[in-house]
Amino acid sequence: MSHARAAVHRAARVAPAFAALSGARRAELLGRIADALDARADELVAVAGQETDLPEARLRGELARTTAQLRKFGAVVTEGAYLEATVDHADPGDTPPRPDLRRMLRPIGPVAVFAASNFPFAFSVAGGDTASALAVGCPVIVKTHPGHPGTSAFTATLVAAALAEGGAPDGVFQTVEGFEEGLELVDADELEAVAFTGSLRGGRALLDRCTARERPIPFYGELGSLNPVVVTPDADAARGAALAAGLAGSFQLGDGQFCTKPGLVLVPEGSALEAALPDSVVAGEPRMLTPAIADGYASGRDRAAAIPGVEVLAGGGGATAPTVLAADAATLLAHRELLDEVFGPVTVLVRYRDAAALQEVLETLEGSLTMTLHAEPEEDVTGLADWMAGRAGRVLFGGWPTGVAVSWAQHHGGPWPATNTVFTSVGATAVRRFLRPVAYQDAPASALPEALHDDNPLGIPRRVDGVYVLPATPAG
Amino acid sequence: MSHARAAVHRAARVAPAFAALSGARRAELLGRIADALDARADELVAVAGQETDLPEARLRGELARTTAQLRKFGAVVTEGAYLEATVDHADPGDTPPRPDLRRMLRPIGPVAVFAASNFPFAFSVAGGDTASALAVGCPVIVKTHPGHPGTSAFTATLVAAALAEGGAPDGVFQTVEGFEEGLELVDADELEAVAFTGSLRGGRALLDRCTARERPIPFYGELGSLNPVVVTPDADAARGAALAAGLAGSFQLGDGQFCTKPGLVLVPEGSALEAALPDSVVAGEPRMLTPAIADGYASGRDRAAAIPGVEVLAGGGGATAPTVLAADAATLLAHRELLDEVFGPVTVLVRYRDAAALQEVLETLEGSLTMTLHAEPEEDVTGLADWMAGRAGRVLFGGWPTGVAVSWAQHHGGPWPATNTVFTSVGATAVRRFLRPVAYQDAPASALPEALHDDNPLGIPRRVDGVYVLPATPAG
Numbered sequence: 011m012s013h014a015r016a017a018v019h020r021a022a023r024v025a026p027a028f029a030a031l032s033g034a035r036r037a038e039l040l041g042r043i044a045d046a047l048d049a050r051a052d053e054l055v056a057v058a059g060q061e062t063d064l065p066e067a068r069l070r071g072e073l074a075r076t077t078a079q080l081r082k083f084g085a086v087v088t089e090g091a092y093l094e095a096t097v098d099h100a101d102p103g104d105t106p107p108r109p110d111l112r113r114m115l116r117p118i119g120p121v122a123v124f125a126a127s128n129f130p131f132a133f134s135v136a137g138g139d140t141a142s143a144l145a146v147g148c149p150v151i152v153k154t155h156p157g158h159p160g161t162s163a164f165t166a167t168l169v170a171a172a173l174a175e176g177g178a179p180d181g182v183f184q185t186v187e188g189f190e191e192g193l194e195l196v197d198a199d200e201l202e203a204v205a206f207t208g209s210l211r212g213g214r215a216l217l218d219r220c221t222a223r224e225r226p227i228p229f230y231g232e233l234g235s236l237n238p239v240v241v242t243p244d245a246d247a248a249r250g251a252a253l254a255a256g257l258a259g260s261f262q263l264g265d266g267q268f269c270t271k272p273g274l275v276l277v278p279e280g281s282a283l284e285a286a287l288p289d290s291v292v293a294g295e296p297r298m299l300t301p302a303i304a305d306g307y308a309s310g311r312d313r314a315a316a317i318p319g320v321e322v323l324a325g326g327g328g329a330t331a332p333t334v335l336a337a338d339a340a341t342l343l344a345h346r347e348l349l350d351e352v353f354g355p356v357t358v359l360v361r362y363r364d365a366a367a368l369q370e371v372l373e374t375l376e377g378s379l380t381m382t383l384h385a386e387p388e389e390d391v392t393g394l395a396d397w398m399a400g401r402a403g404r405v406l407f408g409g410w411p412t413g414v415a416v417s418w419a420q421h422h423g424g425p426w427p428a429t430n431t432v433f434t435s436v437g438a439t440a441v442r443r444f445l446r447p448v449a450y451q452d453a454p455a456s457a458l459p460e461a462l463h464d465d466n467p468l469g470i471p472r473r474v475d476g477v478y479v480l481p482a483t484p485a486g
Numbered sequence: 487m488s489h490a491r492a493a494v495h496r497a498a499r500v501a502p503a504f505a506a507l508s509g510a511r512r513a514e515l516l517g518r519i520a521d522a523l524d525a526r527a528d529e530l531v532a533v534a535g536q537e538t539d540l541p542e543a544r545l546r547g548e549l550a551r552t553t554a555q556l557r558k559f560g561a562v563v564t565e566g567a568y569l570e571a572t573v574d575h576a577d578p579g580d581t582p583p584r585p586d587l588r589r590m591l592r593p594i595g596p597v598a599v600f601a602a603s604n605f606p607f608a609f610s611v612a613g614g615d616t617a618s619a620l621a622v623g624c625p626v627i628v629k630t631h632p633g634h635p636g637t638s639a640f641t642a643t644l645v646a647a648a649l650a651e652g653g654a655p656d657g658v659f660q661t662v663e664g665f666e667e668g669l670e671l672v673d674a675d676e677l678e679a680v681a682f683t684g685s686l687r688g689g690r691a692l693l694d695r696c697t698a699r700e701r702p703i704p705f706y707g708e709l710g711s712l713n714p715v716v717v718t719p720d721a722d723a724a725r726g727a728a729l730a731a732g733l734a735g736s737f738q739l740g741d742g743q744f745c746t747k748p749g750l751v752l753v754p755e756g757s758a759l760e761a762a763l764p765d766s767v768v769a770g771e772p773r774m775l776t777p778a779i780a781d782g783y784a785s786g787r788d789r790a791a792a793i794p795g796v797e798v799l800a801g802g803g804g805a806t807a808p809t810v811l812a813a814d815a816a817t818l819l820a821h822r823e824l825l826d827e828v829f830g831p832v833t834v835l836v837r838y839r840d841a842a843a844l845q846e847v848l849e850t851l852e853g854s855l856t857m858t859l860h861a862e863p864e865e866d867v868t869g870l871a872d873w874m875a876g877r878a879g880r881v882l883f884g885g886w887p888t889g890v891a892v893s894w895a896q897h898h899g900g901p902w903p904a905t906n907t908v909f910t911s912v913g914a915t916a917v918r919r920f921l922r923p924v925a926y927q928d929a930p931a932s933a934l935p936e937a938l939h940d941d942n943p944l945g946i947p948r949r950v951d952g953v954y955v956l957p958a959t960p961a962g
Contacts, residue, residue, distance in 0.1 A: 026876070071582065078581035091954060094915075098895040105554035106547065106891055113895040113915075116875060118908065221697040225852075225902045376701075387930065395933035399592060399924045400502070406927040409585060418949050419574040419587040421925035426701045432594065432922040439570070439589075439923070446908040447915070448875045449897035451882040454863065457871035471954050473894055478567060478947050480954060 014151070014191040017184045018198035021120035021149035024181040029117045029147040031178075032468075033093075036145055037084030039176045043136060044077035046172040047165070054164060058130040061158040063297040068264060069131070076131040079138055079416050083145035086438045090470030092146070094447070095461045097474045109452050112462040115445035117147035118228075119202035122195045124216070126207035127157040127299045128267045134158065135165040135185065138416075139205040139230075142440040148202070149182040153192040157300040196220060203444060206231045207269070207435065210351070210427050217430055230443050232435050234351050235379035235428040236273045237411045240368070240394065243278040244386040250282020253384055257283070257357065258290030260410035262332050265296040266355030267303065270380055270411040273351055276371060279338075279361045287334055287359070288324035295328040298354065304330050307354030311335075314352060317345045323359070334359065339367045346374060372397065377425025380404045380411035401425060403434070490627070490670035493660045497596035497625035498676035500657040505593045505623040507654075508944075509569075512621055513560030515652045519612060520553035522648040523641070530640060534606040537634040539773040544740060545607070552607040555614055555892050559621035562914045566946030568622070570923070571937045573950045586928050588938040591921035593623035594704075595678035598671045600692070602683035603633040603775045604743045610634065611641040611661065614892075615681040615706075618916040624678070625658040629668040633776040672696060679920060682707045683745070683911065686827070686903050693906055706919050708911050710827050711855035711904040712749045713887045716844070716870065719754040720862040726758020729860055733759070733833065734766030736886035738808050741772040742831030743779065746856055746887040749827055752847060755814075755837045763810055763835070764800035771804040774830065780806050783830030787811075790828060793821045799835070810835065815843045822850060848873065853901025856880045856887035877901060879910070 011019070031039075047054065055069045062069075086092055093114045101108040121143040126133035133139070135152050143150045154162035166185045173183055186195055196204055196219050204220055204227065206213050213231035220229040241253060261272050277283050298304035308329045315322050315333070319341035325333035332355035339362045342348050348358060362368040381402035385391045391407075398405045403424030414422055420437030423429040433443045450458055460467050469481040487495070507515075523530065531545045538545075562568055569590045577584040597619040602609035609615070611628050619626045630638035642661045649659055662671055672680055672695050680696055680703065682689050689707035696705040717729060737748050753759050774780035784805045791798050791809070795817035801809035808831035815838045818824050824834060838844040857878035861867045867883075874881045879900030890898055896913030899905040909919045926934055936943050945957040 026872070030872075075582050091949075096895040098891075098893045101893075104891065104893070106551050106889060108891040108893055109885060111891060111893055111895040113897050113913075119876075217697065217702065221693065226693065226906055227902075228908065391930075391933050395926075395929065396502070399926070400595075403923065404925040404927055405929065407929045407933060409928055413582060415574075415580065415582055415584040415587060417574045417577075417580070417584055417587055418952055419572040419589040419925055421589050421923040423923065425922075426703075430702055432704065432919075434923060437589075437925075443908075446901075447879065447897040447899065447910060449880040449895055449913075450871075450875070451880055452885055453871065453881065453883045454867075457867050457883060473567075476894055478954075478956060480956065 012191065012194040014186045014194035015198045017151045017186055018120050018195065018201050020181040021151055021184065022200035024179045025117070025119050025149050027179040028149055028182045031147060033087035033090055036147060037088045039173055039178050040080045040084040040141060040145060042172040042176040043169050044080040046168045047073065047136060048077050050168060054131070054161065057164055058158060058161040061161055062130055062299050064130070064264065072129060072131045075416065076136060079132070080136065080141045082416055082438070083141045083441065086441060087145045090461070090468055092441050093461050093470060095470055095472040097462060097464070097472060099475055111449050111451055112453065112458060113447055113449040114459060114461050116448050118444050118446050119148060120200060121148045121150050121444055122201055122204045123150055123152045124192065124204065124206040124208060125152055125155040125162065127155050127303065128264070130158040130161045131165070133207045135162050136169050138436055138440060139207070143205070143444045144182065146441045146444050148444045150184070151195060152185045153195055154185050154187050193219070197223065201227060203228045203230065205435065205443065208233070210234055213430070228443070229430060230433060230435065231430045232269060232422065233427055233429060234269050234353065235424060236349060236351050236375070237270055237378050237380045237382070238375055239272045239275040239382040240384065241275065241277045241281065241283055242385045242389060244389055245384040246278050246281045246283055248386055251286040254283045254286035255290055256410055258287060260412045261357040262292055262355045263412045265298060265330070266332070267299055267353060268412050270414060272382065272411055273357055274349065275357055275359050276362055276368060277359050279363050281361070284323070284336060284359055284361070291324035291332050291334055295330045296355070298330055303353060307352060307356070310350065310352035311354065311356045314348055314356070314358065317341065317348055320348065330354065332356070336361065339363070339371050342371055343374065349374065349376070375401060377428045378402045379422060379424045379428045380406060382406040382409065382411055384408060403428065488667065488670040490662045490667040491674045493627045493662055494596050494671065494674035494677050496657040497627055497660065500655045501593070501595050501625050503655040504625055504658045507623060509563035509566055512623060513564045515649055515654050516556045516560040516617060516621060518648040518652040519645050520556040522644045523549065523612060524553050526644060530607070530637065533640055534634060534637040537637055538606055538775050540606070540740065548605060548607045551892065552612060555608070556612065556617045558892055558914070559617045559917065562917060563621045566937065566944055568917055569937050569946060571946055571948040573938060573940070573948060575951055587925050588929065588934060589923055589925045590935060590937050592924050594920050594922050595624060596676060597624045597626050597920055598677055598680045599626055599628045600668065600680065600682040600684060601628055601631040601638065603631050603779065604740070606634040606637045607641070609683045611638050612645050614912055614916060615683070619681070619920045620658065622917045622920050624920045627671060628661045629671055630661050630663050669695070673699065677703060679704045679706065681911065681919065684709070686710055689906070704919070705906060706909060706911065707906045708745060708898065709903055709905060710745050710829065711900060712825060712827050712851070713746055713854050713856045713858070714851055715748045715751040715858040716860065717751065717753045717757065717759055718861045718865060720865055721860040722754050722757045722759055724862055727762040730759045730762035731766055732886055734763060736888045737833040738768055738831045739888045741774060741806070742808070743775055743829060744888050746890060748858065748887055749833055750825065751833055751835050752838055752844060753835050755839050757837070760799070760812060760835055760837070767800035767808050767810055771806045772831070774806055779829060783828060783832070786826065786828035787830065787832045790824055790832070790834065793817065793824055796824065806830065808832070812837065815839070815847050818847060819850065825850065825852070851877060853904045854878045855898060855900045855904045856882060858882040858885065858887055860884060879904065
């Protein structure tokens, strides 16, 4: 048996014991992990900095986000509404007649997490996918990313020690390395779900593999995104230079290595934004996260720049130089390959003449994690906002899409090719991916989980006989 | 363009207008459909009776369930908690800093519904999948089942007329017929989800096809189930004959043509249940729903009966005769094909000698829609109940799995091969399949849906700054 298959088997054996822990107990374990990472922040940031060349301030911020996220998921499962506990007492008069039915969500079982290259903390070994799976009681096997092996190993050691010290069942957190082990993981009989953040190509292959199993399992993939931005003529006239500065900061942040990087900006012809943007582009050739990403960036950018009608407004020279491309709407409509995501510090300005031309370009767009609108307060943007909400997971007004807050209302997901799922991978509801409902019919109290007992001993919000009821004394 | 593709295109064009209707408006439309079906109940039941040979009382009950279900989904979307409306005001002090974020669920778009053979009303043209998609604002294209074409056409006419009279946008409800049109439907560019109730083989093919699309879409499949039942020695001793009567009623109900039919019953050796059951088996050869189902039943049952060590306790003679098979645990362990679902009036008793043998058989079971336990009140069944909850979507105590109530706490789903999803196809939460989240960041009030306005004009339950808040005056 491969290491990966053995890891899944071990996780499956310990899954019931882990699932049996209370939400408060799992929250305590997540808190221990967060504390352990915070305590070693200087060393973690140093290792990650060496491996990824990301600046220290960014890495410190990302680690703080990561540990805050662990604690937030702990609060989510302590509060308990995530269980969707529902009690319907028997009602012989209903159509059809109703027995006593009680429903709640239960952990799905062992989850494989594929770490991303671009967030060595927040989307890696102890990142959001791991945190949300552990929070709800699913054992995790992380397939580490080869872009930051030392950071991964160090983090894994700290996580494992924190779990052991906290008394977690042995085997709820494991790691595997390498491409082949990753595939073995997906194929392992007892695996119940895969969470992935990475390229469309890699994600598509894993989705197909999850579906092709004898027993298909859910694949939760975040596969990158174009993140289009629309600037209205009024907004451009009122603050074009400021918008250029904001855009420059967003598309070059982290050398453009974010899934929420704005890759396409629709501007009016002759815009002040276009005039001002080239001055904000940083000279030089940043070191990218991995050589493969650097190669992919250069070739993708050069392919876009070579499209007839595309101009290089800034950069474009060196292999990894930040670059601004520009084209008229007609060029985009004739060359849809300009819409392919290029991971790295490049953005494409597309000029539109009037509202009709803007609409024509909008109709070509596929799903994205985000869409952003810059308009003036007096403009009626209802229709455009609604259209964006039909194509994106998050619609921003007057901001920039990089930077993803972690809260109850966050949604990080969007129609294909952004993701393949109706769930989020960031924010409180990310835990729903690793849960499935179970209904108990006419169960004696002794056979029911506490969440479904009549007297609500956990003090959690529940729906009882159709009415949502908040506990007098909330848990946590 | 095929009829199916044209239908999807039409549905996509009308989707925004339908999504814009309020929950209360859509509830009114569902009520109109229910009223229209109730008003023509005599004729509907007559047509369905001719086509399916199901008894009139069953069909009347199923139609009542169907119209009750339409009204219940109306109540769900009027109340509004299903939107998961969430408001997080800006918090610059959060880690990372948080802008104003507001999240809600939105309709996914055009949905294809594949009608089932065995419920000409409740899982067909105006059944649960159609009701839940329409309830949340998704246009529906039903692929009708060839087993009851007249019932389907009649129902479709009534539904379309009710929607038109209620002022629904034209094109939110359509039907297509035939195998090839069904495939065209799944392949249509603008389709957003498929809901299916039917065989494992058919569902698997559709799942693969949904995934193989250039833009994969979710497949929500209910693919049948073995529905194992465990009878403890104490329960058998206390009421074996009564259990036999209950089992006989359940496995022969509707001539065994239910996805929740108990297909495997684990009984102690020498059980009173086994002794009493043969007398409760009905003689004769019922007409099945379709010739294909009749053929499948006879061949599946005969294949199981031919396994060395399997005895025919009752029936087994005629092509569609209700049948009871029995075998020792060792036979099942040596011949796992005895676990293949046979759709129709057959159940298999498997005798176990002791708790260890029972456990060994349990470990061979795959996922099911239901698992059922018959035990005595003084027995400790916690462990067994928990084990069942890990393998089934609904765990029953002291009852029989046929008959599925429609309520908030119902769950009709289970681990593969029962279904392929973490959602239900029956009960209030079935609507979640046809929704996806969207977050609005720093949106002006004018660009926000009403569900997310600060003053909560819809009067719906919401989570605000992390705290669940119930409206002073609930909607509806």
